[in-house]
Amino acid sequence: QVQFVESGGGLVRPGGSLRLSCAASGSIFAIYAMGWYRQAPGKQRELVAAITSGGSTNYADSMKGRFTISRDNAKKTVYLQMNNLKPEDTAVYYCNRDPSYGIGSWGQGTQVTVSS
Numbered sequence: 001q002v003q004f005v006e007s008g009g010g011l012v013r014p015g016g017s018l019r020l021s022c023a024a025s026g027s028i029f030a031i032y033a034m035g036w037y038r039q040a041p042g043k044q045r046e047l048v049a050a051i052t053s054g055g056s057t058n059y060a061d062s063m064k065g066r067f068t069i070s071r072d073n074a075k076k077t078v079y080l081q082m083n084n085l086k087p088e089d090t091a092v093y094y095c096n097r098d099p100s101y102g103i104g105s106w107g108q109g110t111q112v113t114v115s116s
Helices: none
Strands: 004-007 010-012 018-024 034-039 046-051 057-059 067-072 077-082 091-097 110-114
Touching: 004 091, 018 034, 018 091, 018 110, 034 067, 034 077, 046 067, 046 077, 057 067, 077 091
Parallel strands: 010 110
Antiparallel strands: 004 018, 018 077, 034 046, 034 091, 046 057, 067 077, 091 110
């Protein structure tokens, strides 16, 4: 069973940047499209960015131009570079397979707090 370990969150001021990492276990990571998700307090978990096995990317509208998803298949790692962060980006961020591949078990996530 594939497991995901997220890291890189923290407290940042509005306009700041963070780079999240997600290390995946399992031998067939490379074939999956992967996604970064987030869940803010009192809200449902949402998909914010996705990347195919070949590197094609897709973003939720509010993240376009600010977030960049990437992957290193050799390291079984997915990244999320977040720039120009806003208070509304405050959430716990998770990685998982893209919904089209079936969601796996959720990791602990990494907390991102954007506040002055």
